[in-house]
Amino acid sequence: MTTAMVKQEIAVASFSKLYDLDQVGAALSELGEGANEALRSTYEKMLKVGNLRFCVKPNRMPSIDALLDALPNFGEPLEDVRRQVALCVGTEDRLELMPMLLLGAPGIGKTHFAKAVARLLGTSYQYIAMSSLTAGWILSGASSQWKNSKPGKVFDTLVNGSYANPVIVVDEIDKASGDSQYDPLGALYALLEHETAQAFIDEFAEVPINAGQVIWVATANDERAIPEPILSRMSVYEIVAPDREGARRIAQAIYDEIRLAHIWGQRFPAELGGDALDALAEASPRDMRRAILHAFGAARLAGRDEVRAEDICLERGSRRRPIGF
Known part of the structure; x- marks a missing residue:
C-alpha cells in the first residue's frame, strides 16, 4: 500500500479552547482611537469566530504499516507515533506527540513524511521554511507598534484554522536567520515546552493562546547549527537514505x-514498470517527484498511457551519492 492509498483515518474530535474570550474583549476595549487597525480587526475576528477548535485523534490504530512500507527510512519516528497513538486510542486522553527533529540530507523526504503524518492523524498541515526567512518574528509575530506588523505563523495557524493540534513543520531549522533584532528560533523555547506553550503570547496580538497541542516536526541537515536548548526539547531522528529496494517503494x-491526484492519472496503470522504478531508484524523493511528473507528460507526448524508463529524465547532479541523497 502506498502513501497515496493511506487515506485520512476516521478521527474523533473534541473541542479545545484556544483563548479566553473575556481577555480578547478586554484587549479590544482598551484600544484607543489611534490604535493599529489590523490589531483591532484581529481581536474582532477572534471574538466573531469564537475560541473553540477541533482537537482530533484517530479512533483506532491508523495504517502506520502502510506508511512504513512506503517510507522505509522513517521507521523509528513512525514507531514512536504508533506508541503514542496506542496510548490514547479508546480513551478520552488527547494525542501527545513529542516534538520531532528529522536530521538528513536535502530531498530525502522529510517534509513528505510530515504531510503523511498530518493525513494519518486527520489534522491540518502548516509549512514554515526557515531558510527563506526575511524577518525573525515569523513564528512569534511583531509588535503592533511597528508599521506593517502582523501575527506570527503559529497564531495565524491556530486562530484562523480549524484545528487545535495541527502539524507544523519548521523546515531547515538549522538555516534559520532573521534581522538583527529578532532571534528567529526564540519563540520555540516556549512553544516546544508543553506547559509554556499553553499560554503562548504572540507579540502582535498580546493575548495568550493555547499552542500546547501543536504537533511539531522540524527538519535539518546539520544539528550543530541548532542551539542545544532547542535540541533538548525534541526527539531527534537520523534519517538515512533508503536502500535500493526502499527507494523503489x-x-x-x-x-x-x-x-x-489528477483526472488524467486514470489513464495510467497503478503500478510502475520495473525498469522505470530502477531508473528512479537513483534519485532522491524530491527529484523523483519532479522526474515522475515530467515522465507522465513525456509518455503522453509519445502516445502512451504507460510510463517507461525512457521517460525518466534525472538532471545532472540529482544522482545519489555514496553518503546519501
Whole structure:
C-alpha cells in the first residue's frame, strides 16, 4: 500500500479552547482611537469566530504499516507515533506527540513524511521554511507598534484554522536567520515546552493562546547549527537514505500519489514498470517527484498511457551519492 492509498483515518474530535474570550474583549476595549487597525480587526475576528477548535485523534490504530512500507527510512519516528497513538486510542486522553527533529540530507523526504503524518492523524498541515526567512518574528509575530506588523505563523495557524493540534513543520531549522533584532528560533523555547506553550503570547496580538497541542516536526541537515536548548526539547531522528529496494517503494508511492491526484492519472496503470522504478531508484524523493511528473507528460507526448524508463529524465547532479541523497 502506498502513501497515496493511506487515506485520512476516521478521527474523533473534541473541542479545545484556544483563548479566553473575556481577555480578547478586554484587549479590544482598551484600544484607543489611534490604535493599529489590523490589531483591532484581529481581536474582532477572534471574538466573531469564537475560541473553540477541533482537537482530533484517530479512533483506532491508523495504517502506520502502510506508511512504513512506503517510507522505509522513517521507521523509528513512525514507531514512536504508533506508541503514542496506542496510548490514547479508546480513551478520552488527547494525542501527545513529542516534538520531532528529522536530521538528513536535502530531498530525502522529510517534509513528505510530515504531510503523511498530518493525513494519518486527520489534522491540518502548516509549512514554515526557515531558510527563506526575511524577518525573525515569523513564528512569534511583531509588535503592533511597528508599521506593517502582523501575527506570527503559529497564531495565524491556530486562530484562523480549524484545528487545535495541527502539524507544523519548521523546515531547515538549522538555516534559520532573521534581522538583527529578532532571534528567529526564540519563540520555540516556549512553544516546544508543553506547559509554556499553553499560554503562548504572540507579540502582535498580546493575548495568550493555547499552542500546547501543536504537533511539531522540524527538519535539518546539520544539528550543530541548532542551539542545544532547542535540541533538548525534541526527539531527534537520523534519517538515512533508503536502500535500493526502499527507494523503489518510495518511487512507487510518489507515482501513485501524483496519479491519483489528477483526472488524467486514470489513464495510467497503478503500478510502475520495473525498469522505470530502477531508473528512479537513483534519485532522491524530491527529484523523483519532479522526474515522475515530467515522465507522465513525456509518455503522453509519445502516445502512451504507460510510463517507461525512457521517460525518466534525472538532471545532472540529482544522482545519489555514496553518503546519501
